[in-house]
Amino acid sequence: MTSPPRHIAHLHLHGPLTEDRYEEVLDLLHGITPKIVAIPPNAVQLDLTGALRYFDREPYEVLQLARLRIAALFGIDTSAGLGPNRMIAAMAAAAAPPGRTVHVDDRTEAAAAWLRPRPVAALPGVGKATAASLARYGLHTIGQIADLPPATLQRILGAAPARALADRARGIDINPVTPHAPAERLTADHILDRDCLDPAQHHAAVLALAEQIGIRLRDTHQVTNSLTLTVRYADRSSSTRTRRLPEPTAHSPALAATALGMLNSLGLQRARVRAYALRAEHLDDEDTAYHQMLLDPTDERARAIEAASDRARRRFGHDAVRPGTLANHPATPPNPAAR
CATH class of the missing domain: 3.30.1490.100 (DNA polymerase, Y-family, little finger domain)
Structure with a gap:
């Protein structure tokens, strides 16, 4: 049985942000979904999947509702990414200008197409040393990594890092948005x-x-x-x-x-x-x-x-x-x- 698509949002909070105000924003977002992962000092991820039927809105609309509430109640500007998993949502947020949202379609082929032209260094876990090693073989984009035979990538990086990188290049990330603790407040x-x-x-x-x-x-x-x-x-x-x-x-x-x-x-x-x-x-x-x-x-x-x-x-x-x-x-x- 095919599991339903997930809808993950990654929010960046712009401007001065105290620890208390950050906690207030988290409390507010618990009014959208309980599945929240705090990424201090100024980011947060939300799994909107379970909230869609409750709000009877599309994922993009629910995300914009969250951004509107943060702006209206706290005067905090945000940028956001929306995608089918945590990795793509975070990458989309990194590509979003302040005040904007980058939405990557939850279809597998659409997510893969969005990833292909982006630089390898944009993938989580790819540091300067790994990017330099791949560049020596003419591998500069995520699409080039996705097209590479597994055995070739393993010879360059080793078995375990190659498998992890190949999955990321194809937009695969199975890590769920798992709250660290249940909400102590409801807003x-x-x-x-x-x-x-x-x-x-x-x-x-x-x-x-x-x-x-x-x-x-x-x-x-x-x-x-x-x-x-x-x-x-x-x-x-x-x-x-x-x-x-x-x-x-x-x-x-x-x-x-x-x-x-x-x-x-x-x-x-x-x-x-x-x-x-x-x-x-x-x-x-x-x-x-x-x-x-x-x-x-x-x-x-x-x-x-x-x-x-x-x-x-x-x-x-x-x-x-x-x-x-x-x-x-x-x-x-x-x-x-x-x-």
Whole structure:
């Protein structure tokens, strides 16, 4: 059985970047996919394959969404490469000018065609000494290496290095994007096309983010102990509030109450808002959490309805069920952060 194509993105972050800001960018990207490999101090790789169905978008569109969020929330410019594996994505990113994306098609023949004219030294693992050895035999491009008989390449480099180089020259890289650790935080964000001064829209946006966070936590059987709300304004300044929850939860109404409390504490009134981000922190497994039982049956009914809604979303898609208060809010698919 042929395995489905992978869609790997490699991002370069341009401009001054502190360690804390780099961690914030990683947190944001976990809102796109949990399969992230950090490459400090200013690069990161993402496996977008599992996010495509969740977002119902093409790989290039999901990558541009990630770049847009980084620019809107942090003012950081990026360049990117997109390809069928980690090696090609990294090489494409290296060839991308600042602010641009180089997309290498995931078809084997397209990737091989993109590699052929590039210099041998562009391949990972080919240093100056190896490139010089190959140049003495008139081998300057990746295409020339791909066309070379295996025995000839082995006589030049030795058996093991020759096999590795031949695979790379043909665009073969089976190394997966493996996260070093599960996400400790989940972030949902909403970026506006234009400045917003309407308090009702602020309320709806934050309510939608709380709903997204709740769905993602329940999908991954996690709970959160605290929430952080960040509101970014048209002048690129921002306000941040953090609150601890009364109890660890993934229940959307409880998350919404805390998130809206933080929003109200900002007193935005006529502030010109450009973006919102809600982050769930101090995540735990749902089995370790406690829940204060209430005598009011309304709470249990609400949780039962929430569970039924989650089942409907998993079967029919994330727009199958939406809170009535968000009926007119722009639909933003929940980000597959810890899947």
